[in-house]
Amino acid sequence: MATNEGCKALYVGNLDSRVTDYMLYEIFSVVGQVDNVKIIMDRNYQHGGMNYGFVEFVDHLSAEQALLAMNGRKIFSSEIRVNWAVQGATQKEDTSNHFHIFVGDLSPEVDDSILSKAFGAFGTMSDARVMWDQNTGKSRGFGFVSFREKADAEQAISTMNGEWLGSRAIRCNWANQKAAGATGPSPAQSxxxxxxxxxxxxxxxxxxxxxxxxxxxxxxxxxxxxxxxxxxxxxxxxxxxxxxxxxxxxxxxxxxxxxxxxxxxxxxxxxxxxxxxxxxxxxxxxxxxxxxxxxxxxxxxxxxxxx
The missing domain is CATH 3.30.70.330 (RRM (RNA recognition motif) domain)
Known part of the structure; x- marks a missing residue:
């Protein structure tokens, strides 16, 4: 598993649309000195209409304290989700410890946005992604959906397996067989x-x-x-x-x-x-x-x- 030692940036999800960069800065500055804040608008409904953002502190300790203090707090009646951010082409929540399900038999018109909307009702969905063929630019007919809580992943599998999405009935199962018997998230399981x-x-x-x-x-x-x-x-x-x-x-x-x-x-x-x-x-x-x-x-x- 990738270590978070030395990381200073946090992912903040489930943000009400009224939350601004300045507001988020003020809220997290209560815990420690904030170096940078950026909110990403959910214009394509990838996160159920809720925005998300990133808060970078001047040191790792402040970020760690903010993670412990702020996760689950409410802003405008919405319970925010705070997690370590991960490095990549674009910043995103670290989903490595989440529960991942495989979604197969996707019709060609199903993209990330459609997949996200279909599974967004199951509480703690953290990511939805269709796999694309890099040569043709077309869908490979399957994707993955991640959840923070195992119960939500289980409900998604039992509810959505065999349901129609687009022009096909989809197949849902655990992305990794070991996750099916897991009692808690761990890198070895998923x-x-x-x-x-x-x-x-x-x-x-x-x-x-x-x-x-x-x-x-x-x-x-x-x-x-x-x-x-x-x-x-x-x-x-x-x-x-x-x-x-x-x-x-x-x-x-x-x-x-x-x-x-x-x-x-x-x-x-x-x-x-x-x-x-x-x-x-x-x-x-x-x-x-x-x-x-x-x-x-x-x-x-x-x-x-x-x-």
């Missing part, structure tokens, strides 16, 4: 697609898979990965119980990690993380002597640039 995607550079398309059964071969492993994209290479270390699988895109590889981590393969829970690709134009390859693999989750540097 990986966030967003956090996995951000762990390595865009050129990275190789996945490490460990804890494979003895004697497992390429033809045994390939069917597990083929639903997530074109499998261009499989390098087996059968006697050591692991392999490296290369897919056609960074996004597809990330989806495979999220979907297959913990899945029973030959009676064993599979362990997935990023492998190591050769960087574009040369550079380090699979590591000295063998096929190296990353630790799976890298710390965020928590740097921010708001405009």
């Amino acid at each position: 990986l966030s697609y967003e956090s996995v995607l951000a762990q390595t550079p865009p050129h990275q398309t190789t996945v490490y898979i460990g804890n494979l059964p003895h004697g497992f071969q390429q033809h045994d492993l390939a069917p597990y990965f083929q639903p997530y994209g074109y499998v261009s290479d499989i390098r087996m270390q059968a006697e050591r119980g692991f392999a490296f699988v290369t897919l056609d895109s960074h996004e597809n590889a990330a989806h495979a990690i999220v979907a297959l981590n913990g899945v029973d393969i030959g009676g064993r829970p599979a362990r997935l993380s990023w492998g190591k690709d050769r960087a574009p134009g040369g550079g380090a390859g699979y590591g000295a002597g063998a096929y190296g693999y990353g630790s799976g989750l890298y710390p965020s540097t928590c740097r921010w640039s708001w405009s």
